Each structure stands twice: as structure tokens, then as C-alpha cells.
Amino acid sequence: MLKLILLGLLLQAKVDLNRASLDELLKSLPLDSTKIIKLYKYIESHGPFQNVYEISTLPFISPEDFLKIKKLVKVVPLVQGRNFTFYAQRVRETAREEQSLRESAYDEWISLLANPININQAEVDELYSIYGVSLVDAVQIVKRVKMLGFRYASHLRRTPGLSYYAYRNLLPFISFRTVKPKSVAGWANLRIAYYSELFQEEETQVEERLGEVGVPDTTSSFWSDLRSAGWTREDSLWLYEQLLKEKEEADRLIPSL
Secondary structure, eight states, X not given: OHHHHHHHHHHXXXXXXXXXXXXXXXXXXXSOHHHHHHHHHHHHHHOOOSSXXXXXXSTTOOHHHHHHHTTTEEOOOOOSSOOHHHHHHHHHHHHHHOTTSOTTHHHHHHHHHHSOEETTTOOHHHHHTSTTOOHHHHXXXXXXXXXXXXXXXXXXXXXXXXXXXXXXXXXXXXXOOOOOOOOOOSOOOOOOOOOOHHHHHHHHHHHHHHHHHTOTXXXXXXXXXXXXXXXXXXHHHXXXXXXXXXXXXXXXXXXXX
8 A cells, every 4th residue: 555655656746748837847857958848849749748658769868868757757648628627727827927918818718718619610819819829820720610620629630730739728728519500390391393395395205206106007207117127016016105104104293392
């Protein structure tokens, strides 16, 4: 039990690379400040680490550097969803650190935490007002919404031109709700009939052929052509039946919607 308690305390003392601020990293890691800044910017541009050993693959982190910080850091994967208390504290810290912020910005962000923006209905100025979201980020998001829309955070992450820094800052303040159209109650029965000259011409031609084929003793050119082609009386009767079926189907056909 004591070992578990000590292990828990040790883990709590470690710095979470995916959530730590630049100041926290500068105070906690025994590395050159230039490398720490590069590490912080790498997370902002490429996204969170999945495990501690990914740090060793970075070109500016030497094997010696990794051994120095390995036991001082931890990587906790970012979980989708909002933790109001956690993000409210982050908003307070940001508002305190950024002296150029409007006085109302803090209240606006806290309000957004409670009532997130539907990302699929957001305007450029709404997104731009969120800390860490540049005008370019906001415009790219709105363009993507018009093309495809977003269902999940992973879809938002793949927006061309959207920085990871903006993506990470947006998540607490947005939702991906799908607006369902209001259901319509009632019923309708609609029947439409129309006249088509093309349809009338085809029906007339069928009637003419029926008249010609139905009288095998006729001297019409159509019957003569059939006999010249080797058609027998049985063949002509078969053709007559087929044309008759088409005529009956045409008579029953009433276009409707």
C-alpha cells in the first residue's frame, strides 16, 4: 500500500507534457531553454504525445537529454469532452497573464464553457474571439464547414491550415451537435397528370402499327415489308400481341407524384 501511495505521489509530481504551460516546462525541466521552447512549440504544431518515448525521437533532444527528463515528465493522452472546472481555471490563468485582453473576455469565455458554440453554425468572428484562434484559423474552419461540416473533433483536427494550438484551445468552447429539422405533422395526397406531345406521338404510332398488323390481308407497305423479310402469319400475330400489350400499358399510364 505504501508503495502505491509513493507511486501516486511521484506521478502527481511529474509534469504532463500535453497540458503543461511553457512556464511550467521552463521551471521543471533541466534542459536548455532553447530546447524547452522547441519542445513546447512541437506539441503546439504536431499535437500531443502518446507516450514518453516519443520525445527521444525528436531531432533536438539528445539521448542524454531524454535520460535527464524521462523520470520528470509524464504523458496523459487528451480525452475528448469538457471538464468545466479544469478549463475554467485555465481561462482564469490566461486572463490573468494576458494583460491586453478586454475586461469582458473572461466573462465571455466562461459563458462559452457553459454554452459551447455549435462549430457547424459558428461565424468567423465568434471563433476569432476565442483565445489562441487566429483569423486564418477561423476562416479555414468556416470554409471547411461549408464544404463538409464536422461530426467529431477528429474531423476538425484535419482542417487544412488549422494549427494544433488553435485546435486545442477551441475544444472546450465548441460542440458538434447536429441540428435536427423540425418534424412535420399531417398528410398530403398529390396526383399530377400531364400531357406530353412526345408521349402522344408514340401512342399514335403504336395504334397505327396495330391497325396494319391486325389485318394480315392488307396491302399496306408495312405488311408487305414484313412478308418480304420472311415473317409468317404467326410472326405477325406475335408482333400484334406485343404491340397490343404496349398500347394497354400506355393507356393505364398516368404520371403521378
